[in-house]
Amino acid sequence: MDASPPAMLATLNRILCRTGSPRAFFSCVYLLLSEDGTFVGSVAGHPQPLLVAADGSVRARIGRGAYPLGIKPRLTWAVETGQLEPGWELVLHSDGLSEGRSTSGEEFGDARIEALLPQFAAYEPQAQADAIFGSLRAFRGPVLPEDDVSIALVRRI
Numbered sequence: 001m002d003a004s005p006p007a008m009l010a011t012l013n014r015i016l017c018r019t020g021s022p023r024a025f026f027s028c029v030y031l032l033l034s035e036d037g038t039f040v041g042s043v044a045g046h047p048q049p050l051l052v053a054a055d056g057s058v059r060a061r062i063g064r065g066a067y068p069l070g071i072k073p074r075l076t077w078a079v080e081t082g083q084l085e086p087g088w089e090l091v092l093h094s095d096g097l098s099e100g101r102s103t104s105g106e107e108f109g110d111a112r113i114e115a116l117l118p119q120f121a122a123y124e125p126q127a128q129a130d131a132i133f134g135s136l137r138a139f140r141g142p143v144l145p146e147d148d149v150s151i152a153l154v155r156r157i
Contacts, residue, residue, distance in 0.1 A: 005030050005042035009069060009077050013044075016070030025070030029063070029092055037084040037156050042077040044069050047095050047110075054087035056118030062090075089125070090154040091117065096147035097132070103141045112139070125153040 002008075008030055016024055029049055031041035043049070043063025051060040062080045084090060093113070100108040116135055120128045129151040136149065 003032065005032070005040060005079050006076065009042050009044055013069045013075060014073065017073045020070050025068045027068040027095075031090070033084070033154070037086070037088075038081070039084060039090070040079060040081050042066075042079055044077050045071075047093055047098055050091040050114070050117070051082055051084070052089045052091050052117055052121075053085070054121065056121030058114050058117065059088070084154075084156045086156050088156055092150075092152045092154075093132075094148055094150040096145060096149040097136060097151060099147060100136045100140055100145060100149065101143060102139055103143055108136055108139055125155050129153055 009028075012028075016026075025045075027045035029041065029043050029046050031039050031049070033039045041062065044066055045068030046063070048061040048063045050058050051062060053059050060082060062082065064078055066077050067075055091113075098108055098110050098113060102108075112135075113132065116132055120131045123131060132151055133149060
């Protein structure tokens with residue numbers, strides 16, 4: 001089986017287009033990480049993963065705007081490559097984080113997420129994800145989330 005990003009996304013897309021309803025689509029990030037820190041992957045309709053240095057600064061946004069899987073047959077997605085240096089992280093999150101709203105309707109937003117990363121850079125990944133989620137919860141106040149909120153951090157040690 002070909003585990004490359006183009007092959008995997010094409011297979012998943014083909015299955016969803018054949019078997020799903022018009023609402024059977026999903027966004028995803030597919031990354032293959034190597035022990036030496038190199039990675040290759042594709043982003044399909046998902047918020048861009050962030051390549052973050054040990055100090056919390058964003059060094060790159062991975063992926064470009066692209067359709068989610070299951071929307072159109074025979075689509076292709078750009079293949080991204082990069083290097084995760086020791087101490088660096090990949091920060092992945094669902095759109096429920098960036099699109100979370102305050103009581104006034106303001107979105108949490110990508111800029112706010114990126115501003116939090118240096119504040120929590122010294123934290124262990126689980127504590128960092130918890131702190132980011134806690135910041136969203138404080139921002140939202142009593143407003144219930146409209147979407148799921150997922151945060152994943154992958155740190156090279």
